[in-house]
Structure formats: structure tokens, C-alpha cells
Amino acid sequence: MKALCWNGTNDLRVERVPDPVLVNPHDVIVKVALSSVCGSDLHLIDGYVPTMRPGDIIGHEFLGEIVEKGPEVRYLNRGDRVITVSIIGCGHCGHCQHGESSLCDNSNPNPDYARTAYGHCGAGIFGYSHAFGGYAGSHAEYIRVPYADFNAFRVPDGVSDEKAVFVSDAVPTGYMAADMAGIRPGDVVAVWGCGGVGQMAMRSATLLGAERVIGIDRFPDRLRAAQMKAGAETLDYSRVDIFDALQAMTGGRGPDVCIDAVGMEADSGSNAVEDLYDRAKQAVGLQTDRPAVLRQMIESCRKGGTLSIVGVYGGLIDKFPMGAAMNKGLTFRMGQQNGQRYAERLFEHIRNGELDPSYLMTHRLPLDDGPQAYRMFKEKADDCLRVVFAPQG
Amino acid sequence: MASNSLTGRGGRWPQPDSLLSGLGSGLAGAGSGDAATGGRWLAMVGGTALGVLGLQRPGWGGAMMALGGAGLFAAGALGLRPFGERSLGTAQIPGAWRHQGPATRRRSLTPERTQAVVTIASDAGTIFRFWRNFANLPKLMPQLERVDVLSATESRWIGKSATPSATEAPNWRCVLDRVDEDRLLTWHTVGETALPHRASLMLSPAPGDRGTEVRLTLVYRVPATEVAALLGTSPAGQAEEALRRLKQRVETGELSTIERQPRGGTSGPFREATE
Numbered sequence: 001m002k003a004l005c006w007n008g009t010n011d012l013r014v015e016r017v018p019d020p021v022l023v024n025p026h027d028v029i030v031k032v033a034l035s036s037v038c039g040s041d042l043h044l045i046d047g048y049v050p051t052m053r054p055g056d057i058i059g060h061e062f063l064g065e066i067v068e069k070g071p072e073v074r075y076l077n078r079g080d081r082v083i084t085v086s087i088i089g090c091g092h093c094g095h096c097q098h099g100e101s102s103l104c105d106n107s108n109p110n111p112d113y114a115r116t117a118y119g120h121c122g123a124g125i126f127g128y129s130h131a132f133g134g135y136a137g138s139h140a141e142y143i144r145v146p147y148a149d150f151n152a153f154r155v156p157d158g159v160s161d162e163k164a165v166f167v168s169d170a171v172p173t174g175y176m177a178a179d180m181a182g183i184r185p186g187d188v189v190a191v192w193g194c195g196g197v198g199q200m201a202m203r204s205a206t207l208l209g210a211e212r213v214i215g216i217d218r219f220p221d222r223l224r225a226a227q228m229k230a231g232a233e234t235l236d237y238s239r240v241d242i243f244d245a246l247q248a249m250t251g252g253r254g255p256d257v258c259i260d261a262v263g264m265e266a267d268s269g270s271n272a273v274e275d276l277y278d279r280a281k282q283a284v285g286l287q288t289d290r291p292a293v294l295r296q297m298i299e300s301c302r303k304g305g306t307l308s309i310v311g312v313y314g315g316l317i318d319k320f321p322m323g324a325a326m327n328k329g330l331t332f333r334m335g336q337q338n339g340q341r342y343a344e345r346l347f348e349h350i351r352n353g354e355l356d357p358s359y360l361m362t363h364r365l366p367l368d369d370g371p372q373a374y375r376m377f378k379e380k381a382d383d384c385l386r387v388v389f390a391p392q393g
Numbered sequence: 394m395a396s397n398s399l400t401g402r403g404g405r406w407p408q409p410d411s412l413l414s415g416l417g418s419g420l421a422g423a424g425s426g427d428a429a430t431g432g433r434w435l436a437m438v439g440g441t442a443l444g445v446l447g448l449q450r451p452g453w454g455g456a457m458m459a460l461g462g463a464g465l466f467a468a469g470a471l472g473l474r475p476f477g478e479r480s481l482g483t484a485q486i487p488g489a490w491r492h493q494g495p496a497t498r499r500r501s502l503t504p505e506r507t508q509a510v511v512t513i514a515s516d517a518g519t520i521f522r523f524w525r526n527f528a529n530l531p532k533l534m535p536q537l538e539r540v541d542v543l544s545a546t547e548s549r550w551i552g553k554s555a556t557p558s559a560t561e562a563p564n565w566r567c568v569l570d571r572v573d574e575d576r577l578l579t580w581h582t583v584g585e586t587a588l589p590h591r592a593s594l595m596l597s598p599a600p601g602d603r604g605t606e607v608r609l610t611l612v613y614r615v616p617a618t619e620v621a622a623l624l625g626t627s628p629a630g631q632a633e634e635a636l637r638r639l640k641q642r643v644e645t646g647e648l649s650t651i652e653r654q655p656r657g658g659t660s661g662p663f664r665e666a667t668e
Contacts, residue, residue, distance in 0.1 A: 005657030015657035023654070024647040055658020072646070092644040094514045094603055106641045109649040124649065136654045144654060147645070 002391065003057045003140035004370035009047030012371040017057070020136065020144035025072035028148040030064040030082065034165045035138040036361070036388045037377050038086075039195045040312045043264060044129060045374060048288065049314055051113050051130040059139030059389075060086035060126040061169035063161055066152070067142070075149045081161075082152040084145050085339035086169040088124040088135065091150030102336035107147065108133040117315070122336065139370060141391045153343045159350050165388065166196065166357040167346050172339035173310050174200025174261070175346060180333040181257040181308040183208045190214045190246060190255035190300065191232070192293045194222035196360045196386050197310060198261035202230035203355060205257070214249065216242060218269055221383035229359050237269035246300045254302035263311025264289035268296065281318055288315030298325050309334035363387040505613040505620070509632035513640045514604040517575040517596040520643055524594055525578060527567075533638040536624040536631060538562060545569075548580075552588075555625035563588055563623045588623060589614040609636055 003017045020029055038061055043049050045058075066080045076082065089101030096104050104123035108114065111121035113131040124146075127137015136143060145152055155164040174197045183189060189205040191198050194217035202213045215226035218238040226232040235245050246255055267290070268274045278290040297307050298321050307330055325332070349355040362385040365373050373387040513520055523529055527548045531537040541549040543566075552563040565586035570579040581591035590613040599606045611628045613620050621627045626634065641648050 001655070003655065003657060007658055013657065017655040017657050020655055021653055023650055023652060026645070026647060053656075053658070055656040057656060090641075090645045090649070092514060093640075094512070097514065106645055107649050109651055111637065133649070134651045136651070136656060140655070146649065 001141035002367055003136075004059065004367060004389075005054075006044060006052050006056045006058050007054045010045060012045065012058075012374055014368055014370050015055075017140070020140075020142050022068055022070050023144065024146060025070040026147050026149065027070045028066045028073055028076060028145050028152060029068040030062070030084065030143050030145055030152070031067045032062050032064040032138055032141060032143055032391045033081075034064070034161055034364075034388050034390060035059045035062040035140075035367075036165055036168075036170070036196075036386050037374060038169060038386075039193075039197065040128070040263065041374070042378055043312060043314065045378070046265070048264060048282075049129045049131070051134075053130060053134075056127070056129070056134070057137040057140050058127040059137035060128055061165065062126075062138035062143065063155065063165040063168065064143070066148075069148065073148050076152055076154070080152075081155045081164075083155060083164050083168045083343070084126075084138075084143075084148075084152045085172070085337075085343065086126055086128075087336050087339065088126065088133070088146060089150050089340055090147050091340075096150065096340075099338055099341040100335075101150075101338050101340045110134055125336070139367060139389055139391070141367075150340060153347070156347050156351060159347060160358065162358040162361055162388075163350050163356060164347075166200070166360055166386075167339070167343055167350070169337065169339065170196040170360060170386075171200045171204075171346050171355070171357050172342045173197045173337040174202070175204040175342050176335075176337045176339075177201040177259045177261065177308045177310040178204035178208050178210075178257075179342075180335070181205075181259065181306045182333075183210050183257055185209045186211045187256040188212045188214065188250050188253075189257040189259065190216060190297075191259040191261055192216045192266075192297065193261035193263075193311060194219070194226045194230075194232075194234070195261065196357075198222075198259075199225060199230050199360060199385075200357060201259050201261050201310070202226060202232045205259070206231055207349065207354060210257070212249075214246070214255065219380050222380075222385065225359065225385060229356075241270055242296050243300050250302070254300050254305065256302055257306050257308060258297035258301045260293050260297060260307070260309040260311040262293045264313050266290050266293040266311070268292040278318075287318040289313045289317045291317040291320060295319070295321055298328070298330065301328065301330055304329045304331075306331040306333060310337065312336075360386040361388045364390055366393060367391045505615070505617050505628055506610065507612075507617075507628040507632045508608060508610045509629070509636050510606060510608045511636040511640050512599050512604055512606050513643050515643045517598070517605045520605055520607060520639070521575045521578070521594075521596060523643060524639065525572070530635075532642060533635040534631060535634070536626055552624060555621075555623055565589075587615070588620060607636060607639065 001017060001019050002014055005013055005015045007013050022029060041058055044052055063083045066076055066078050066082060069076060069078060087102045088107040089096040089104040090106035093105040095101065102123050107124040108121050110130050110133055114121035124133025124135050126135045178201055183205055187210050189210040191201050191213065194215045198215060202215050205213050213232040215223065215230065215232040215234045216237050217223050218236050223234040223236060226234050235242060274292060278292060281287045282290055301307060362383060365387055367389045370389065376382055376384050377387050527540045528542055530540050536552055538551045538553050543549055546569045548567050550565050550567060554562045565582045565588055566584050567580045568583050570581060572578055575596060577593065577595050579593040582589050590611060593610045595608045597606050609632050611632050613628055617627050624631065638648060
């Protein structure tokens with residue numbers, strides 16, 4: 001089959017690889033119909049995630065049809081149209097049983113990396129480095145899905161592929177960002193990053209009762225989408241001072257909830273010295289992640305407010321204003337998404353017309369265009385919000 | 394996985410049971426002459442010296458020294474081993490550590506203790522039954538080819554050769570020491586082996602509804618480097634991997650893996666491969 005493989009920093013190639021096979025009794029094989037790029041893939045491509053190996057198939061957000069199933073798969077059948085949650089849970093450990101499947105104890109077959117770096121090991125993720133299990137990703141014609149009964153969800157009738165595919169990752173990530181922030185009626189929610197996850201976080205915040213939602217980015221097309229599709233007010237961080245603007249918009253209180261949908265490659269936009277400092281330290285390995293958004297959120301958030309972090313961080317950051325966070329009494333919530341907990345609820349929102357993520361798919365391309373597609377996505381060219389590959393043509 | 398391991402003799406985890414440390418002293422004691430007897434003599438001689446010194450000093454300080462010396466002497470004389478290991482009869486360890494030939498010469502003076510711990514979302518009975526059948530252990534320890542259960546208490550363990558050049562795979566016989574249903578299992582090697590060791594599996598309820606805490610302790614009488622050379626993994630690696638696999642087997646019925654999955658990087662770009 002064809003697959004899009006990582007072969008080094010900024011080196012993606014479409015290659016011919018063997019088809020996947022059933023390995024464990026709870027596996028299924030999915031024939032991939034749609035597979036989306038994700039902003040977190042850029043961290044792999046840019047070389048910021050150290051446990052990639054040449055030949056790794058990337059991609060983790062996908063929809064397709066089950067073509068083979070293992071003998072212990074009970075609830076799914078061949079021919080089912082399914083999405084698969086990008087972060088793999090076993091369904092049985094204490095974390096999976098309590099709706100924290102991204103913290104699964106069992107799904108990462110290479111726990112030593114994460115245990116060394118983090119103390120404990122989290123779940124495996126499709127196509128997201130060997131620190132997260134080394135599972136083959138979805139930018140391929142077929143993919144093996146482990147613990148399928150827990151991780152794959154039938155797409156309800158009436159929900160199109162274009163809407164459903166994002167229930168694999170972007171929608172639950174954004175929804176969880178809003179959900180774990182504990183939004184209350186009257187809250188003002190600010191979201192840093194108006195990519196796919198940020199867009200979903202803004203819409204989800206409204207669904208969960210936010211009074212006002214403010215999206216922050218610098219790309220006009222993304223800010224426009226935040227206004228038109230997600231119902232947000234917007235701020236261009238390259239044009240305004242974010243702290244001043246947010247205080248002015250909230251009567252000097254600051255947003256009640258601040259959501260980070262950017263992660264480790266953030267820029268402040270307005271403070272050239274800070275950005276230069278962060279980039280220099282990252283370049284020489286004195287920090288792995290650039291925390292510009294975290295600093296802005298801590299400064300801007302109202303006293304006693306909540307920071308909800310779903311942008312991906314991998315390692316260490318520098319100049320983290322812990323004093324401000326402590327003395328303002330902030331609450332931090334964060335984590336990879338627990339999509340298994342939300343998938344059915346999200347399909348209901350889509351069926352009810354309350355949520356339509358299909359506008360994230362600005363480009364639909366064949367897998368052969370993978371390297372160019374990621375270049376376009378990275379450069380935000382052609383108003384690209386998300387490229388979705390159709391490996392079957 | 395919430396697993397931690399500690400190698401060597403220190404560590405923040407509690408010892409699983411007095412029996413295991415008792416086995417330690419027993420093993421040392423069986424070695425001949427041994428540290429246990431030496432410890433008792435040391436206590437008695439030291440106690441005498443301290444007592445004499447104390448009696449020569451006037452005042453409360455001297456009296457305290459004399460009392461301490463007397464106590465130390467008494468502890469040594471009664472076999473209480475004030476310098477560490479507690480006494481436990483070696484009779485429970487038939488034949489252990491005696492006449493072990495060449496392995497005896499390599500025997501570590503201080504046992505290499507490793508402990509790993511994990512919480513499993515299951516009841517203790519299920520976990521205990523799985524481990525109690527030693528024939529299951531090759532599923533948890535990839536270093537093992539098989540375990541033959543010889544009787545209710547004896548088993549023969551056949552390892553895999555760590556290196557292709559090895560002439561004989563490591564193997565050893567084990568006997569069970571203690572079977573405390575759903576709580577504790579201890580066993581040790583008997584007869585001649587290059588890997589003399591003892592081990593225990595201890596189960597205890599985790600707080601709340603978190604399942605069962607499982608502690609595996611391995612105590613090798615040869616250095617960890619020697620274990621690694623023969624088994625291909627250190628004692629710490631062996632213990633951690635065994636518990637990781639035990640947890641997966643019990644909780645999910647399978648082991649997570651990426652074996653046999655497709656990957657690129659060897660066939661070159663697709664364009665080249667298809668031309």
C-alpha cells in the first residue's frame with residue numbers, strides 16, 4: 001500500500017509499504033477513506049519530537065471502513081464506517097474506566113521513553129513518534145486499530161464523512177479544552193490559536209455556556225473562520241497587545257477561561273525580544289518548547305481563572321511565570337484528548353446541527369500530494385485550515 | 394504503567410514480608426560460617442568493649458555506655474542480630490544455596506535486590522491465580538523459554554540464551570516457600586545454578602476502587618551484570634517487564650505491540666518503488 005512516511009526533519013515521502021495485518025485479537029484493519037493533517041504533526045515534521053524514526057507513517061485523524069476484524073472484537077463488524085480516536089486506550093485500565101483514556105496504562109508498547117522523560121507513561125497515539133508507542137499512522141491506504149471496540153466508533157447515519165472525520169481528534173480536543181475548564185454561564189473564554197482545534201474549542205465553549213468567546217491568531221482567514229463559523233470575536237496578536245486588548249474587552253477582569261490551542265511552537269507576535277530569546281534557547285536545546293502563549297495566558301487570565309491547555313508540549317520550557325500563576329490563584333487543566341469519552345456526545349451535536357466541523361477541510365487531496373500538502377499547511381498558504389487526504393483516490 | 398523499581402538493597406518501597414528478608418539471612422547463613430554468625434560475634438565483642446569503657450568513665454555518660462554495651466552483648470548472645478538481618482530458620486529452605494559449585498564463587502556478598510510495583514485494575518484472586526501457575530510465567534518474562542511444573546511446590550525454569558554463542562540456556566529449579574492465597578507467594582532456586590535467586594510476589598488492595606497493588610521482589614546472589622549477561626536483561630528490567638505484561642494480560646487479555654506493522658524508510662520514495 002501507499003503511505004506517507006517521515007524520513008527526517010522536513011523530509012516526508014510517499015512510499016510503498018506492506019499492508020497492515022491483524023496482530024492481536026481485539027484489532028481491526030480499517031481501509032482509510034479520509035485522513036486529516038493536524039497542527040501537532042508539524043512538531044514531528046519540524047524535528048521537535050525526538051523519538052521519530054525514518055520510515056514512520058504519520059497521521060492520526062481518520063475515518064474509514066472496517067475490512068478485517070480480530071476474533072475478540074465484539075461490537076464492530078466488517079463494513080462498518082468508523083472514526084477512530086487518535087489516542088489509543090485499552091478500555092480496561094483504571095484510567096480508561098474513568099474517562100481518562102489518554103492516560104491509558106496499557107496501550108503504549110514502548111513505555112520506557114515516556115517513563116524516563118515524564119516519570120509515567122501515557123497512551124499510545126497513531127503516527128506520533130515512539131515516545132507515544134510508535135504506532136503506524138493513518139496517512140496510508142490501510143491502518144491497524146488495536147482495542148478496536150473501545151477506540152473505533154460507528155458513524156451515525158446522516159453524518160457525512162467530511163463532518164465525522166474530525167470527531168477523531170480536532171473536535172474532541174477542542175471540546176475537552178472547553179469541558180475541563182468548567183465553563184459557567186456568563187464566562188468569557190479566550191482561545192489562543194484559531195486552527196482546527198482552536199475553532200472547535202471556540203464552538204464547544206459556546207455549546208457549554210460561555211457568554212463570549214474570543215479567538216486569537218494572526219492569519220486573516222483563520223480569524224475570519226473564527227468569526228463566521230465559530231461565532232467568536234477575534235484579536236490579531238500581530239497588531240494588538242493581547243493583554244491590553246483582553247482587559248479592555250472584559251472590564252479589566254481578564255478572561256475567565258484561557259485555552260491554549262497552539263502548543264510548543266508559539267510566538268508572542270508582539271514582543272520580538274521574547275520570541276528571539278525563546279527561539280535561541282530552543283535552537284541550542286536549552287528548552288524544547290516555546291511557552292509564549294502560556295505566558296500570555298497567565299498574565300491575561302482573570303484572578304482565580306482557569307487555564308486549559310490542549311496545545312501539545314513535549315519537554316521543558318523556560319521563564320515560566322509561576323509567581324503570577326500562584327498569586328493569581330489560577331487553575332491549570334491540561335492533557336491529551338480523551339475522545340472515547342466524548343465521541344457519542346459529539347455525534348449528537350453534529351446530528352442536531354449544533355456543530356459542523358466540515359469547514360475545517362479546506363483542501364482534499366490524494367495521498368501522493370502529501371509532502372506538498374504539509375508544506376502548504378505549515379505555511380498557511382492558500383487559506384489552508386486543514387488538508388484531508390483521500391488515500392483511496 | 395505505575396511501576397517503579399529499585400535495585401540494590403535500599404529503597405523507599407517497604408519489604409514485602411519478613412519472610413523474604415528472613416530468606417536473605419537464611420541464605421547468608423547457609424553459606425557457611427557466614428555473616429549472621431559474624432554479626433552475633435561482632436555484637437558480643439563490641440558490647441563487651443563498650444561496657445568496659447563505660448564502667449571506666451564516671452557519671453551518667455559512663456553508666457549509659459555500660460548499659461548500651463550490656464544490651465549489645467545480650468542481643469548478640471541471644472541471636473537478635475542488632476546489625477540488620479532478622480533471624481528466620483533456614484529449615485524452610487531445603488537445600489538452598491548449599492553446594493552450588495562454580496556459582497558459589499561468583500556469589501555476591503550483598504544480594505542484588507530489585508523491587509517493582511504496579512497497580513492492576515483487578516481483584517487479587519485473578520492475579521494470584523495467573524501467577525501461581527508458573528507455566529504462565531514465560532508469557533510475562535520473555536527471557537524464559539518455558540517453566541515445567543514438576544510438583545505442587547517444585548518447578549524447572551528454562552531460560553533463553555541471551556547470546557547466540559551461548560552453549561547452554563540458563564536454567565534452574567525452584568521450590569515454593571510460602572503460598573498465602575491471594576496475598577503472598579515466595580520461591581527460591583535450589584541446587585546448582587548460575588543464577589541463584591529468591592523472589593516474592595505480594596498482593597495488597599489498592600485504596601478506593603483502584604484494584605490491587607502488586608509487588609515483585611527479586612533477590613539475586615550474583616551481580617546484576619551477570620544476570621544481564623545470562624538473561625539479556627537486568628533484574629530491574631526483568632521485574633518491570635514482568636509486571637507490565639502481567640497488568641496487560643490481566644486487564645486486557647493481550648500485550649500491546651507494534652510488531653509486524655508496516656513502515657517505510659527502506660524502499661525509497663514511492664515514485665522510485667513503482668517505476
